[in-house]
Amino acid sequence: MHEMGIVLHLAKTLDETAAEEKLTKIASVTLQVGEVSGIMTDLFTDAWNYFKVRHPILAESELRLETLPAVTWCDGCKKEYPTVQYGRTCPYCGSGETWLLRGNECVIKEIEAEGEEETE
Numbered sequence: 001m002h003e004m005g006i007v008l009h010l011a012k013t014l015d016e017t018a019a020e021e022k023l024t025k026i027a028s029v030t031l032q033v034g035e036v037s038g039i040m041t042d043l044f045t046d047a048w049n050y051f052k053v054r055h056p057i058l059a060e061s062e063l064r065l066e067t068l069p070a071v072t073w074c075d076g077c078k079k080e081y082p083t084v085q086y087g088r089t090c091p092y093c094g095s096g097e098t099w100l101l102r103g104n105e106c107v108i109k110e111i112e113a114e115g116e117e118e119t120e
Contacts, residue, residue, distance in 0.1 A: 035070040070103025
């Protein structure tokens with residue numbers, strides 16, 4: 001299950017961000033997950049819930065997932081189209097000279113957190 005590996009990498013990134021920004025608690029993390037990223041969101045959520053209770057800064061955090069649509073570019077007719085609906089063959093010109101433009105990424109969109117009080 002590669003979802004656990006992604007969660008571990010995400011937690012490491014959040015740890016580094018928390019240290020840099022002097023965060024004490026992360027309330028929520030919003031991830032944008034590409035439609036064809038291969039990430040199974042239900043397994044990802046299960047992995048997050050399993051891991052967060054073992055990780056103090058994330059213990060009470062909420063995971064929010066947003067789906068990014070997959071879009072493919074056709075070199076033949078220079079148009080974009082929805083990847084999941086049509087696959088690798090362009091619905092406009094029938095060309096197979098296509099490539100995925102977006103929709104396979106996993107990106108941290110937003111972190112809601114609390115930080116240390118600054119004293120002067």
